[in-house]
Amino acid sequence: MNRARFLAAVVPSLLVAALGGAAATASAEAAPLPRPEQQVPHCFDSDGVDVNELLGLKERIIGPPSCRETYAKEKWVRTAPAWVTAPSAEKAVYPEGYTPSRPDPIDDFDSKFVSATYINDMGTPRERSFTYEKKRVLHTGFVGTDGLPFSVVASPPLKALPLGPHTNTVLFTLKEQHCDGFGTVEAENCLPAGTFAYSTDTPFTVVPRPAG
Template sequence: MNRPRLLAAALPPLLAAALCGAAVSAPAASAATDPAAPAARPRVPHCVASDGFGFNAVFHVKERIIGPPLTCRVTLAKEPWVRATLGWATAVDAQSAVYPAGYTPLRPGIAPIEDFNAKFVSATYVHDIGTPHERTFTFKKKQVLRTGLVTSDGFPYSDPISPPLKPLTVGTHTSTVFITLSAEHCDGFAPDREADCLPAGTVRFSGDDAFEVQPRPRDAGAPGRPRR
């Protein structure tokens, strides 16, 4: 089952400062709908994992996606793009959940995925982290969190999928995702707090995934603008 194993990380100073500021507004996110519904002809190449999972189709995203598959690491100058992650999967229900000693879900009988959804506050997307070009965008739960999803082996999961992000300049960039939770959450798979729980506060949800912004075909001969 594809799912990230997340560790709490010290926040870079610029990110910590940004998280104290106002969130960037964006259209609200919606839960995935029927994947069997007819799809319009794609405007951009779709992000498809090696196992056939289609990020654009499942999440109904029209823009290019930068995501976990290495095949989804290219976008074009002057075009908005969307950041996807592997998401967070949990045990199926409260009855099958196994928790570390001392952990208590939000309320008795709540399914682990609903516990995660209830504690999810926001997601933060950082471009070019740790460089002079670092930029940070934070979105509230209703703007990013996709819920009601199920893995191929039957486990429920939720995924913070960004709204369309502004185009970047031509060259190599990185994208790092953090999430903020209101309280500790454990996924119910095993009683290992380090591997199966997320602490309250802001934690790193992805690596510093590198991707390329390429010139649009008609701009191929134009000089590049300085990176903002």
């Protein structure tokens, strides 16, 4: 799987022509949290693009490196890395033997996407998972200034978690294999059929609300 296509932190930096989060650096600092009476701050990527505005979300976002904290008793939304494809059927190239279900690669991905599963604190006694159908999580219709279309998956608002450190893992379920149209190497350019880990163990922290 071509991890360079996974733009958890930088997808929002693509200026889009349509309205509407894989390599993220662990060293990025989290944006400061507001006081409780203030509006939930928007999540900005490393280029200063507003992720909340991009996706039309009012809740706090967990995903990019600068967006890894929430307050106690506060709902949050998990953004997964975007899936970027070749711009059209005419420009797409695929591994030998692969035939897309839809002519344009982005439509092929969207048509095969079934659901996303969000797992909090995987592998611990606190592990909990939530699965949501396509219509609740898939944001599509984006086109970057480079002409490449992409889709972004973002959870519905998730329940607040206890104070302290946590992780969140995102699984995708596709009904058939999908390839992005960028190349002929299946391991780099394709997603498998079935359920698989798409973005693993993203760390974040629930912190107390400041007094006053």
